[in-house]
Amino acid sequence: xxxxxxxxxxxxxxxxxxxxxxxxxxxxxxxxxxxxxxxxxxxxxxxxxxxxxxxxxxxxxxxxxxxxxxxxxxxxxxxxxxxxxxxxxxxxxxxxxxxxxxxxxxxxxxxxxxxxxxxxxxxxxxxxxxxxxx
Amino acid sequence: xxxxxxxxxxxxxxxxxxxxxxxxxxxxxxxxxxxxxxxxxxxxxxxxxxxxxxxxxxxxxxxxxxxxxxxxxxxxxxxxxxxxxxxxxxxxxxxxxxxxxxxxxxxxxxxxxxxxxxxxxxxxxxxxxxxxxx
DNA sequence: TAATTAAAGGAAAATTTTTTTCCTTAATGA
DNA sequence: TCATTAAGGAAAAAAATTTTCCTTTAATTA
Ligand SMILES: [Mn+2]
Ligand SMILES: [Mn+2]
Ligand SMILES: [Zn+2]
Ligand SMILES: [Zn+2]
Numbered sequence: 001x002x003x004x005x006x007x008x009x010x011x012x013x014x015x016x017x018x019x020x021x022x023x024x025x026x027x028x029x030x031x032x033x034x035x036x037x038x039x040x041x042x043x044x045x046x047x048x049x050x051x052x053x054x055x056x057x058x059x060x061x062x063x064x065x066x067x068x069x070x071x072x073x074x075x076x077x078x079x080x081x082x083x084x085x086x087x088x089x090x091x092x093x094x095x096x097x098x099x100x101x102x103x104x105x106x107x108x109x110x111x112x113x114x115x116x117x118x119x120x121x122x123x124x125x126x127x128x129x130x131x132x133x134x
Numbered sequence: 135x136x137x138x139x140x141x142x143x144x145x146x147x148x149x150x151x152x153x154x155x156x157x158x159x160x161x162x163x164x165x166x167x168x169x170x171x172x173x174x175x176x177x178x179x180x181x182x183x184x185x186x187x188x189x190x191x192x193x194x195x196x197x198x199x200x201x202x203x204x205x206x207x208x209x210x211x212x213x214x215x216x217x218x219x220x221x222x223x224x225x226x227x228x229x230x231x232x233x234x235x236x237x238x239x240x241x242x243x244x245x246x247x248x249x250x251x252x253x254x255x256x257x258x259x260x261x262x263x264x265x266x267x268x
Numbered sequence: 269t270a271a272t273t274a275a276a277g278g279a280a281a282a283t284t285t286t287t288t289t290c291c292t293t294a295a296t297g298a
Numbered sequence: 299t300c301a302t303t304a305a306g307g308a309a310a311a312a313a314a315t316t317t318t319c320c321t322t323t324a325a326t327t328a
Contacts, residue, residue, distance in 0.1 A: 018295050018304055038285085053307045058286060060305090074208035079285095090245060095254065103245055109258065111224060111240050116265030120229065123259050124243065131250030152275055152324055172314085187278045192315060194276090213314095 015067040022052055023060050027084065030070060035081040035091075035100040075100060076127070090123065094130035101130060149201040156186055157194050161218065164204060169215040169225075169234040209234060210261070224257065228264035235264060 008027045009019040017023070022045070029044045030036050036044070042057050061082060064070040073081045075093050081100055092101040109122050142161045143153040151157070156179070163178045164170055170178070176191050195216060198204040207215045209227050215234055226235040243256050 013296090016304095020295070020305060022306070051307070053309095054285095055287075055308080056306055059288095062287090063305095072210065074210060076206065076208060092247065092251060092253070101248075101251070103247060106243050106245050108244070109240050110242070111237055111258065111260065113226065113237060113260070114235075114265065116268055117226060117235070117262060118268050119226070119260045119262040121261050123261075124245065124256055125259075126245065126247070126253045126256045128251060128253040128255070131248065134250055134252050147325090150275095154276060154324070156277070185278075187280095188314095189279080189316075190277055193317095196316090197276095 011069060015069065017063060017067065022049055022056055023064075025049065026057065026060050026064070027069075030082055030084050034102070035073060035083045037079040037081050039079070041082070073100065075125070088121070090126065092126045092128065092130070094133055095127050096129055096133035099130055099132075145203060149203065151197060151201065156183055156190055157198075159183065160191065160194055160198070161203070164216055164218050168236070169207060169217045171213040171215050173213070175216070207234065209259070222255070224260065226260045226262065226264070228267055229261050230263055230267035233264055233266075 005024065005028070008024060012019045012023065025045050025048055026041055029041050033040065033044075038057060038061065041061075042052075042054055045052055045057065061070070065072060065082075068085055070082050071085045073083065073091060075081055075091075078098060088105055089102050090105045092103045093099070094101070103126065106124060109124075111122075113119060139158065139162070142158060146153045146157065159179050159182055160175055163175050167174060167178075172191060172195065175195075176186075176188055179186055179191065195204070199206060199216075202219055204216050205219045207217065207225060209215055209225075212232055222239055223236050224239045226237050227233070228235070237260065240258060243258075245256075247253060
């Protein structure tokens with residue numbers, strides 16, 4: 001998609017990062033997969049960049065994380081997933097197939113915090129069976 | 135506390151696990167700290183078991199996890215924390231000091247899942263400033 | 269108790285995951 | 299096109315976790 005790629009290039013530039021083919025590919029992969037772990041990204045990108053180094057993948061994940069372009073999702077029992085940063089949302093993890101899905105975040109969370117605790121943000125993770133596995 | 139230790143010993147026995155001093159100490163440490171990561175457990179237990187192996191700590195964490203005696207909490211930006219398994223609850227992580235606190239879980243979560251998705255359980259993690267750091 | 273035995277501990281090695289280094293390559297902006 | 303500097307690749311290093319192998323010990327039983 002012409003639009004999206006240009007968007008990513010701009011986003012990178014705007015953060016003072018170079019728009020390299022490897023970086024763009026990583027973003028496109030995360031875009032396509034929705035949520036991907038290091039190994040999925042590495043396996044996928046190797047199809048186009050046969051000699052890419054795993055270190056490059058790690059380095060890019062870290063710089064993209066630091067600049068808030070992507071975000072990490074820690075999932076119980078599996079390796080961290082990464083996704084393009086976007087509007088706040090919650091996640092559904094299928095306990096059968098492991099797939100992570102975006103779901104709307106709750107309108108309101110009624111959790112009573114002890115006196116003096118200041119919440120900044122909340123994240124919800126639902127575990128269950130996805131449509132395919134149900 | 136006489137009661138608690140006996141309880142853990144029984145719990146272990148009941149799962150077919152031996153109640154070793156190292157294991158009991160790990161459980162007591164998690165009990166005392168509430169939430170502890172591998173390194174905290176290791177540093178703490180070394181005070182009593184000077185020559186305990188880090189491998190023993192890992193091995194016990196894994197067996198205790200497998201038997202559902204403890205559970206893992208994946209916290210953004212830090213190493214996993216472990217705690218004695220207990221009633222379902224939510225967590226508050228202080229973004230200043232890193233401390234994890236138990237909070238009541240929400241009475242109800244209004245998240246609309248797509249057709250065909252079957253939720254089994256949900257967990258909420260709140261990030262903010264704790265009383266001490268606020 | 270003493271003997272038996274299977275699980276668990278310790279030390280070291282192995283494996284896996286992630287980061288760093290060092291040098292080369294290429295994106296960017298003038 | 300040129301100069302600058304961030305980023306890529308390969309390899310090494312570091313960090314995290316698991317496995318191996320042998321010894322010790324908790325639990326069971328005679
Ligand atoms: Mn998502
Ligand atoms: Mn807890
Ligand atoms: Zn599924
Ligand atoms: Zn705090």
